[in-house]
Structures are given as C-alpha cells and as structure tokens.
Amino acid sequence: MPQLGKNKVVIVTGLSGAGMTSVMKTFEDFGYEVFDNFPLTLVKTLVKKTKKGRSIAIGIDTRSRGFSVGTVLKKTKALGATLLFITCDAAVLQKRFSETRRRHPLAKDAPASTGIRKERKQLENLHAKADLAIDTSELSIHDLRHILEGHFAIRRKDARLVVTLMSFAFRNGVPREADLVMDVRFAKNPHWVKSLKPKTGLDKPVGDYIKKDPQWGPFIKNFKSLLKPLLPRYAEEGKSYLTIAIGCSGGKHRSVFAVRELGAWLKEMGYTAHIEHRDIRK
16 A cells, blocks of 8 residues: 555545545645546546645546546556545435535436435445545634644654544444544543542543542553654654544543643644544533
C-alpha cells in the first residue's frame, strides 16, 4: 500500500454530497495542483506532464467521463497513487441534498435517497480498497481540514508527528478515524457519584476521584511507556498524523481525564497534540 502523505499523486473519490469539493479546495490550499472531475482516460497523460516534484490531487467521481470502479483501481495502482475515499452516512447525505435542493447525479427524476443507495452500492468495492477513507458525517470543515492536513499537507523533512487524542463513549461507537484505541472502563466511574455525575473529566474533582483508583497511576505510566518508543517509529515510517482514541462508557469522565493527562505529557515531549472530546455535549 502507498505511504500516505508521501505520494506525489492523490486520487480523490467518494459519494456525491460527502464533501469532495471541500476536500479538493483544501488540497489546493496545501499547494497541490488540483484537477476535479477529470476524465480517466487522460489521467496517465496528466501525471506524465506534471512538473517533476509537484504534488497533484485528481478528483474522480461517478460523473467523470469513463468512470468505473475497476478503471479507477487500475489507474491508482499503475500510478502508485494514494486513493482517498470520502464517505458519509445516508441520513446526513439525504439532509444535505434536501437543504441544498440539488439533484443526486444518479437519481435523475427519482428521490435523492434512490441515488444515494445506488451510488453507495456501486462504490462499495472502491471504498473497501481505498488507502484512506474519511467519513464526514460528523465533521466540521475545520475538522476535515485538520485530518487532511495530517495525512497530506506538504511538510518539511524535519516536521514532527501530529497526534490527536480523542475521548469517546463506546455506546456511541468507536471513532472511525482512530489509529489506536484504548479502553479505560476498568477505572472507577465518577458517573455513580451524585456530586460528580454532572461534571466532566475536565473538572478537578473528577480527576481527583479517578486518580484515587489504585490501578489508574500504573495504567497511565504503562501507556506512556508503550507510546514513547512507538511515536518516533510511526514518524520514521512516513506517518505524519496519528489519532489515539480513548473510550469509556459515557465519554464524559474517565476518557476525558485520560486525554487531558496524555495531552499534557505529549506536549512536554515536544509533539503537536490536538485534543478532541467527541461526546461531551456542549
């Protein structure tokens, strides 16, 4: 599989309405030459004529002339390109098409839901074989840009690994973008303490309660010992962006506190650490 972030060619494809336009604009901001809705038959020629050393992003979707899943996969392999697939939940796509009053390209005179189902089925093999798939269902433009920056921004050779620490609730599902997942449900749960239940892991009383668990200190120490030698190795292998997701039952207390502790430690280590608390209700 191609090394993400190192390739000079990125082929961007995915579901209509999932955010490909925003993705292509972001690649342009990164300094890539961008070609959207490009005919597949001309991709090889385009790459050959691209100035040596330039990075290019090519947008291809079901509207593109000569589009077929097999052809996209063959072209990607032949070019040694990275295949990026942009996806989104059906309900969110339905809402986006409804709000913008746009027709789905595969629906014609039928409801957008028909086109969404048809396209998802048509592209499922492309999705499965992509080097990277990004689900935009719950992402803001800022979040999307942040993820793309970690994987594809043109970086200096001395740039360090960017680490995102994300707290989450297992009941709401494991984050799809996670590279590493840690479960902290072993720790005593502040949820069952009346005075702590409405608070979060960002509040000192919650942190003090969690730290009293005799297993918490050894866990944090051992997890840091695990990460310390791994992080530079990820960077050496060409990975510029790493997401570590830490989960508990409700995503409000234990996981949030763990992310807080690890975030401070990573910054002390000299890493750029982004903190996200997915399931804290604002």
